[in-house]
Amino acid sequence: MGLGVYFDNYIYVLLFMTLGVALPVAALTFGRLVRPNNPYAEKLTTYESGIAPTGDAQVRYHVAYYIVALEFVIFDVETVFLYPWAVALGQLGWVGLNIGLIFIAILGLGLAYSFKKKVLEWN
Amino acid sequence: MDLLYMTIYSVIILKLMLAGVTFSILFERKVIGYMQMRPGPNRHGPWGILQTVADVMKLLMKEDVIPRQADRAIFVLAPVIAFAPAFTVYAVISWSDTIYAADLNIGVLYFLGVSSMTMLGVLMGGWSSNNKYSLLGAIRGVAQMISYELPLVLSILGIVILVGSLNLRDIVYFQQDIGMWFIIPQFLAFVIYMISAIAELNRSPFDLPEAESELVSGYHTEYSGFRYAFFMLAEYTYAIAIAAFATTLFLGGWLGPAFLPGVVWFLLKMCIFMFIWFWLRATLPRARVSHLMQFSWKVLIPLALLNIVVTAIIKVWMGW
Numbered sequence: 218m219g220l221g222v223y224f225d226n227y228i229y230v231l232l233f234m235t236l237g238v239a240l241p242v243a244a245l246t247f248g249r250l251v252r253p254n255n256p257y258a259e260k261l262t263t264y265e266s267g268i269a270p271t272g273d274a275q276v277r278y279h280v281a282y283y284i285v286a287l288e289f290v291i292f293d294v295e296t297v298f299l300y301p302w303a304v305a306l307g308q309l310g311w312v313g314l315n316i317g318l319i320f321i322a323i324l325g326l327g328l329a330y331s332f333k334k335k336v337l338e339w340n
Numbered sequence: 341m342d343l344l345y346m347t348i349y350s351v352i353i354l355k356l357m358l359a360g361v362t363f364s365i366l367f368e369r370k371v372i373g374y375m376q377m378r379p380g381p382n383r384h385g386p387w388g389i390l391q392t393v394a395d396v397m398k399l400l401m402k403e404d405v406i407p408r409q410a411d412r413a414i415f416v417l418a419p420v421i422a423f424a425p426a427f428t429v430y431a432v433i434s435w436s437d438t439i440y441a442a443d444l445n446i447g448v449l450y451f452l453g454v455s456s457m458t459m460l461g462v463l464m465g466g467w468s469s470n471n472k473y474s475l476l477g478a479i480r481g482v483a484q485m486i487s488y489e490l491p492l493v494l495s496i497l498g499i500v501i502l503v504g505s506l507n508l509r510d511i512v513y514f515q516q517d518i519g520m521w522f523i524i525p526q527f528l529a530f531v532i533y534m535i536s537a538i539a540e541l542n543r544s545p546f547d548l549p550e551a552e553s554e555l556v557s558g559y560h561t562e563y564s565g566f567r568y569a570f571f572m573l574a575e576y577t578y579a580i581a582i583a584a585f586a587t588t589l590f591l592g593g594w595l596g597p598a599f600l601p602g603v604v605w606f607l608l609k610m611c612i613f614m615f616i617w618f619w620l621r622a623t624l625p626r627a628r629v630s631h632l633m634q635f636s637w638k639v640l641i642p643l644a645l646l647n648i649v650v651t652a653i654i655k656v657w658m659g660w
Binding site: 225232245258262264273275286292306 | 423
């Protein structure tokens with residue numbers, strides 16, 4: 218694959234990205250011409266099942282969401298390491314396989330530990 | 341290949357994608373209608389074929405209400421952020437042997453990386469609305485999407501190990517060479533992928549972020565008119581993209597008996613995935629949030645890791 222063809226592929230990516238942004242922007246700008254605009258105070262209040270909203274929406278939520286986010290970061294970095302290993306496994310042979318299996322075993326241990334610590338429970 | 345040709349191709353894909361979304365919404369409503377022993381939409385055009393067009397026209401002419409309490413800049417930006425990555429992933433999808441755009445060597449990684457940005461739009465929309473329902477829906481949605489992203493990404497690793505390439509076209513050619521679709525040797529991965537894809541798409545029975553019975557309509561409660569339409573469009577665009585990705589990975593892409601062109605086979609296989617999702621929506625009740633989160637971490641991720649280990653050992657053993 219020549220360098221020119223290589224960059225052509227990324228021009229496609231850029232084109233799709235541009236269109237993906239341009240479509241909503243164009244449609245919403247065009248929509249301004251056809252849609253009515255009649256805001257008043259009652260209409261602009263926050264929806265809370267029809268009654269007057271109480272307080273701010275920045276409420277406290279369960280700490281479990283924070284723990285899930287932490288677990289996700291750990292395991293997502295792990296998958297980033299596994300992808301190049303998976304691509305090259307054909308050339309790495311038995312040595313590469315053993316190293317990869319040790320890596321996955323350590324991760325499995327980590328998952329088992331968080332399982333035992335009841336981090337994964339949702340109540 | 342010059343720039344004009346590439347631009348025309350991208351615009352055509354955009355138009356076809358919009359048509360695809362229009363008819364998959366109709367398809368969904370018809371399928372669920374027949375499954376519930378009612379005709380579904382049948383007023384606009386023959387067989388209700390213009391129903392979605394009418395809906396879009398209506399949404400276009402509705403007032404665009406932005407609540408006073410909302411964080412205006414982010415509120416306006418969120419539908420764009422939700423839609424753009426869902427369409428950008430179409431660049432790597434190879435519709436047939438000859439119809440494709442970007443032939444990236446990192447196709448799988450590109451698809452997964454870009455598509456996961458959709459959840460940013462969900463979080464921005466829910467957070468900036470300054471509405472309790474929206475915030476809870478968005479937080480739930482993001483927790484669910486990141487939890488199911490891991491089994492989704494890990495299940496594909498089995499295929500990457502067997503093929504030894506991240507190029508989507510190479511994956512299809514490999515399936516041609518071994519004369520077998522990956523749904524057979526990687527059946528466990530296929531099941532994990534299907535379950536996580538439904539959760540990624542926030543579709544029923546995992547549609548907790550927009551559970552009507554408890555959260556009004558989740559992260560897009562405050563959205564109206566065309567901004568709301570773009571959240572819906574992003575959801576269906578992403579659904580079609582995931583169906584196309586699954587077709588490439590597990591059902592051999594454009595491969596099929598020669599009496600139909602490859603692109604027709606590709607679209608038919610995509611329709612099977614779409615139909616399964618609509619079927620599940622008509623069949624299963626909504627899962628509980630605690631069950632849903634535990635299922636990913638306790639069942640799907642260990643199974644996906646097991647699949648990787650077994651696949652890697654077989655790969656080195658057989659010396660493919």
